Amino acid sequence: QVQLVESGGGLVQPGGSLRLSCVASGSIFAINGMGWYRQAPGKERELVARISSRSITDYSDSVKDRFTLSRDIAKNTVYLQMNSLKPEDTAIYYCNAGIIRCRICIEGDYWGQGTQVTVSP
Numbered sequence: 001q002v003q004l005v006e007s008g009g010g011l012v013q014p015g016g017s018l019r020l021s022c023v024a025s026g027s028i029f030a031i032n033g034m035g036w037y038r039q040a041p042g043k044e045r046e047l048v049a050r051i052s053s054r055s056i057t058d059y060s061d062s063v064k065d066r067f068t069l070s071r072d073i074a075k076n077t078v079y080l081q082m083n084s085l086k087p088e089d090t091a092i093y094y095c096n097a098g099i100i101r102c103r104i105c106i107e108g109d110y111w112g113q114g115t116q117v118t119v120s121p
Helices: none
Strands: 003-007 009-010 018-026 030-039 046-049 055-058 069-070 075-083 089-099 107-111 115-119
Touching: 003 089, 003 107, 018 030, 018 089, 018 115, 030 069, 030 075, 046 069, 046 075, 055 069, 055 107
Parallel strands: 009 115
Antiparallel strands: 003 018, 018 075, 030 046, 030 089, 046 055, 069 075, 089 107, 089 115
């Protein structure tokens, strides 16, 4: 049993900030990468940012100067600090993680339920 739970979404004015959190829990041996994706109405789900087990980050060009991804390995948690938010950032933000589970160690790809971010005057 593995769960990813996102939090921190909400309504914010343009130029405002939000901090999203994602916590993985359950039968976890280790977590490889973690990241955030988003999906706006009528659009494909897209990468926002991701971080590897080596703490290498990868940002979408549309957010790289405004968002900051961080990870607390001990807490199985990833954060997305979103600054200078724009209306086009409005989407459901989903947490994703590659999670290794044992006794026979395998990696699975897991998704959280999503947290809504709305940027509006």
